Amino acid sequence: MALDQEDGDYDSYVGNTVLTAASTSDGVLGSEQMVDATLVAAAADLVLLEAETLTAHPTRAQAVRVRATARVLTLSNELAPGFALPRRELDALSELLDRWDETSDAGRAHTAHRCAMAVVGQVPSVVRDAVNITLLPTTRMHDEQMFVRCIQIFESLYRQVADRIAQSIIALDSGDTARPLALLGEAANRVRATQGLYRVLTTMPPDAFAVIRAHTNGRSAVQSRPYRQVEDLSAPRPSDGQGPGEAHGMTLQGTLLLREADLGSQPAADIRKVMRELDSAWRAMKRSHWGVTLKTIGRVSGTGGTAGADYLRATAQRALFPLLTTNTPT
Ligand code: HEM
CATH class of the missing domain: 1.20.120 (Four Helix Bundle (Hemerythrin (Met), subunit A))
Structure with a gap:
């Protein structure tokens, strides 16, 4: 530093x-x-x-x-x-x-x-x-060391989730449903386990985090590439003018919709189910992040330049696979 x-x-x-x-x-x-x-x-x-x-x-x-x-x-x-x-x-x-x-x-x-x-x-x-x-760390505060370790843990996890979604797109595109089922199920388990990490983050005292924020302006996980990859590889995302804009390319949602008719009804239903599980784990993770943010900094803007907690609340509501949420067969 x-x-x-x-x-x-x-x-x-x-x-x-x-x-x-x-x-x-x-x-x-x-x-x-x-x-x-x-x-x-x-x-x-x-x-x-x-x-x-x-x-x-x-x-x-x-x-x-x-x-x-x-x-x-x-x-x-x-x-x-x-x-x-x-x-x-x-x-x-x-x-x-x-x-x-x-x-x-x-x-x-x-x-x-x-x-x-x-x-x-x-x-x-x-x-x-x-x-x-x-x-x-940028400060001598003990709490910042905890924060850096938590970020590193999350970054590794985002990398693994993005990698599993990328591999699932390739497998699904070639008509393989067994591999994406296993990969996406495992990714969802990983994301669920992040709830334990939020228990650590809630121990961050707001006054300590205020000092850390003062030294980390311009450094924000809104810049995390693997996190963005998870979202960009899942489905096209609308730009909200605050976070990064829309990405183009093959997505898991698009590949499923394109290939679904050839997969057979049961394998396709299984894939939809596991994608919904991943979506729900991902959004639960984002809601926890929003909760921790609200508790720690309230409604002030983030070090990445967004509106802060209000931005996080809005992004936590956005589905990873929006077309599967609205078009779910019953
Ligand atoms: C007390 C702890 C934390 C607070 C108060 C906090 C706060 C914030 C805020 C205000 C934002 C909005 C972007 C900005 O303007 O900076 C943000 C974004 C983000 N944070 Fe945190 N954060 C915390 C911990 C973490 C940790 C440990 C991670 C793990 C890497 C993380 C991952 C992210 C990600 C990925 C985004 C982008 C979200 C999106 O664009 O959908 N945050 N955070």
Whole structure:
């Protein structure tokens, strides 16, 4: 951040160049698994960061945050199934969550830290190093480090969802319905698991976020490319004059409508169902984002220049596949 404190963008804030370079195949794991390994490494580091803070400052608010981050790590097999962790690594964390009220802050911090360290040990070293050097906050505030890790987790997830939609378009276009069913079902599961991340984000104190915002003007996830890809690959989107404009090209909705008559009625109905599931998970995720935004900054405009919460509320209402929502056969 010393280098681009004044003119940096969202990509540099997230460390996208480094994280993307580190998640190419290492010859053992494919690039999809490496992206999931990045997500897991960021989640484990989030637990380490918060557990260390609980040891130093054992407050109730910090304990709540550690619990939320530990939950995220226990969800990693849903958030990042391509880098599935051995059950034993997560069981100790789930046990801690079950016995949370009977455990002291020191015990909570110790167990959470130990489990997260064990997870970090599973991650390929290139990913671990990339995650270590991409914690580049613009302030000295602890809360910003949590924020950066959350963004990195979401970015990896958006990449995986966009990739699954792109692969589904190609498969569907060649008449294959089995593969898109599996891919889109998995994408929907991933998106559903983001609810755990919003529990972490709701622990962001508004006064702390006000300081972060003052240093991150012009850097906003409205610039996230994989997020935009998810929406652009799903269906043509109307421009609202605030976010990015309409994109053209093949979309999942368009491919389904074009190919539907050849797929057979049951396979086509199954595809429609899984697309609706993905749509509903995506919109639920966006509603949660709107809720967190309202709680944290109220109705002021965003660092990306939109109207802020009101813009997010409007985009959360927009279906990923608008023609499937209105033309759903009963
Ligand atoms: C307390 C936490 C957060 C607040 C207050 C917040 C606030 C906002 C605001 C006001 C916008 C509107 C765009 C702008 O003008 O900047 C926005 C957009 C967006 N934010 Fe967040 N955000 C938070 C956390 C996150 C996180 C962790 C992510 C994960 C990457 C994220 C992803 C996005 C995306 C993808 C958009 C674009 C939405 C769209 O165009 O449909 N946000 N956020």
